[in-house]
Amino acid sequence: MPQSPSSRHPSAPGAEQAGRQPDAAAAVAAAYAADWGRIVATLIRVTGDWALAEDCTQDAFEIALDRWTRDGIPPNPAGWLTTVAKNRAIDRLRRATTEASKLRDLAILNELEYLETHEIQDDRLRLIFTCCHPALALDARVALTLRTVAGLTVPEIARAFLVPETTMAQRLVRAKAKIKGAGIPYRVPPAHLLGERLPGVLAVLYLLFNEGYSATTGTEVVREPLAAEATRVTRLLRSLLPGEPEVAGLLALMLLHHARRAGRTDANGGILTLEDQDRSLWDQATIVEASAMLDAAAPASGAGRYQLQATIARAHAVSPSWNDTDFGAIVNAYDELAALDASPIIAFNRAIAIGMAEGPVAGLAQVDLVAAQLGDHRLVPAARADFLRRLGRMPDAAAEYRRALALAPSEPERRYLELRLREVLTAPGH
Numbered sequence: 001m002p003q004s005p006s007s008r009h010p011s012a013p014g015a016e017q018a019g020r021q022p023d024a025a026a027a028v029a030a031a032y033a034a035d036w037g038r039i040v041a042t043l044i045r046v047t048g049d050w051a052l053a054e055d056c057t058q059d060a061f062e063i064a065l066d067r068w069t070r071d072g073i074p075p076n077p078a079g080w081l082t083t084v085a086k087n088r089a090i091d092r093l094r095r096a097t098t099e100a101s102k103l104r105d106l107a108i109l110n111e112l113e114y115l116e117t118h119e120i121q122d123d124r125l126r127l128i129f130t131c132c133h134p135a136l137a138l139d140a141r142v143a144l145t146l147r148t149v150a151g152l153t154v155p156e157i158a159r160a161f162l163v164p165e166t167t168m169a170q171r172l173v174r175a176k177a178k179i180k181g182a183g184i185p186y187r188v189p190p191a192h193l194l195g196e197r198l199p200g201v202l203a204v205l206y207l208l209f210n211e212g213y214s215a216t217t218g219t220e221v222v223r224e225p226l227a228a229e230a231t232r233v234t235r236l237l238r239s240l241l242p243g244e245p246e247v248a249g250l251l252a253l254m255l256l257h258h259a260r261r262a263g264r265t266d267a268n269g270g271i272l273t274l275e276d277q278d279r280s281l282w283d284q285a286t287i288v289e290a291s292a293m294l295d296a297a298a299p300a301s302g303a304g305r306y307q308l309q310a311t312i313a314r315a316h317a318v319s320p321s322w323n324d325t326d327f328g329a330i331v332n333a334y335d336e337l338a339a340l341d342a343s344p345i346i347a348f349n350r351a352i353a354i355g356m357a358e359g360p361v362a363g364l365a366q367v368d369l370v371a372a373q374l375g376d377h378r379l380v381p382a383a384r385a386d387f388l389r390r391l392g393r394m395p396d397a398a399a400e401y402r403r404a405l406a407l408a409p410s411e412p413e414r415r416y417l418e419l420r421l422r423e424v425l426t427a428p429g430h
Contacts, residue, residue: 024068027077032061035078036151037236039085041123044148045186050176052089054148060085124149125240126188128233132201133184140175141204147172149236150229160226161211198241202250202306205234209254213261227258248297249307255290256313259283271416275322287317308337312353327357344373352383360390378407382417385424394424 036057043053060081074080131144146152146160158168178184189197212227231254238247263277294310303311311333319325334350347370355363364387371380385400401421408414 024073025065027068027073028061028065031064031077031081032151033232035081036061037124037127037149038078039082040148040151041127042082043085043089044127045123047089047093048186050148050179052092056085056088056092057081059088124236126186128201128237128240129188129197130179130184130186132204133179134197134200135182135184136175136178138204138207140171140178142208143168143171144175145204145208145233146229149233152229156225198244198246201237202246205230205237206250206306209234209257213254213257224261227254227261230254231258245297245299246304246306248293249304249310252290252294252297253306253310253313255286255293256310256317259286259290259317265412269412270419271412274316279320282317287314290314291318303336305337305340308333308340312337325356327353331357344370348374348379348383355383355387360387363387364391376407378404378409378413381407385420389420389424394427397424 039057039060040053043056044050047053063084064077064081068074068077128145128149131148132141136144143157143161146157147154152160154169154172155165158165161168179186188194209227209230212224212230231251234247234251234254238244238251241247260274260277260282262283263279263281264272266272290310291314294307294314297307299307312330315326315330315333330353331350334346334353338346338350348367351363351366351370354366364384367380367383367387371384374380381400381403385397385404388394388397388400398421401417401424405414405417405421408417
């Protein structure tokens with residue numbers, strides 16, 4: 001599989017030894033972040049060949065690293081890269097053309113050459129919708145979005161989801177084959193279908209962000225690059241669909257959570273809950289940006305699920321302390337959210353909010369009401385343990401912490417639960 005140019009990480013070992021100027025390397029890295037998806041999307045639209053589009057775009061960035069170091073950075077880096085990628089595609093198609101495919105390829109070549117003197121339309125929106133098409137398996141949608149829209153390499157995506165590179169490469173190959181074999185259209189859905197397709201796109205980006213913000217496996221609490229890429233693609237989607245309030249709501253939600261990332265772990269990388277975090281470490285500028293975005297997206301009637309989740313996140317983010325948090329407003333937002341989505345997780349989070357607003361007895365009762373819906377989910381014993389600890393029922397809390405430990409999937413989560421267990425075992429009354 002093609003790799004991104006090493007200039008995508010300008011400080012990578014070997015870059016300066018090879019004589020590459022930092023300004024050229026940085027320019028290539030910036031262009032990669034800004035223009036990879038745009039160029040790939042354009043070539044896919046014209047050629048219909050995902051592999052060709054990615055390979056030629058990759059070639060363009062590798063050529064840029066050499067040429068820009070030697071000749072200087074061009075006035076229009078994006079245009080330069082698009083022209084080089086287009087010319088590579090033309091060369092490869094001409095070499096591969098046979099009599100049987102000549103008419104088809106000639107039409108493609110004509111359109112590619114037409115790009116040289118005409119403004120290129122922004123095809124990234126159709127690329128996002130194609131990558132997130134409901135006919136693809138969810139894991140394929142996630143991988144394809146990261147590879148094709150965000151430009152992450154196969155090894156980077158594999159590391160993010162803790163799977164072998166070969167597994168991730170096969171997943172991408174199968175997804176692209178499914179797009180071709182099933183005739184999945186490379187387009188933005190028509191207006192009458194946009195409303196039913198957009199939630200699927202947002203769900204993929206939400207899943208991506210959640211895995212980066214709160215890793216479910218592995219040794220890290222936060223996989224910051226993954227969360228950052230999800231935020232970047234969502235910001236791109238908002239620029240392409242500026243009138244969609246739920247897109248703005250999702251982006252605000254991501255920004256509000258990500259603004260707190262510096263306070264989420266202690267010096268040893270251990271989990272810190274909202275109650276224990278140093279709020280002076282939170283990124284106040286990002287919180288202000290997200291809050292303004294959320295206000296601007298407020299619909300005339302009925303906020304969507306991402307706007308409501310962002311409202312909850314904002315209540316935490318703007319509070320000067322845990323004790324000053326407006327948990328009553330958070331419960332109200334969860335009431336609205338539960339009316340839109342009757343999922344057990346939302347009911348569970350509402351139960352936690354009630355416990356914070358009305359006290360641990362009420363919280364414990366609410367958690368027990370929804371526990372049957374969640375089955376053997378690790379969050380249930382962890383929440384029960386916390387409320388029991390607050391009530392001073394240390395032996396019962398210890399038993400629940402042990403249950404939660406047996407179900408915890410990640411090392412940071414296990415360390416946090418072990419710490420809490422030690423606290424209740426040594427507390428008075430145990």
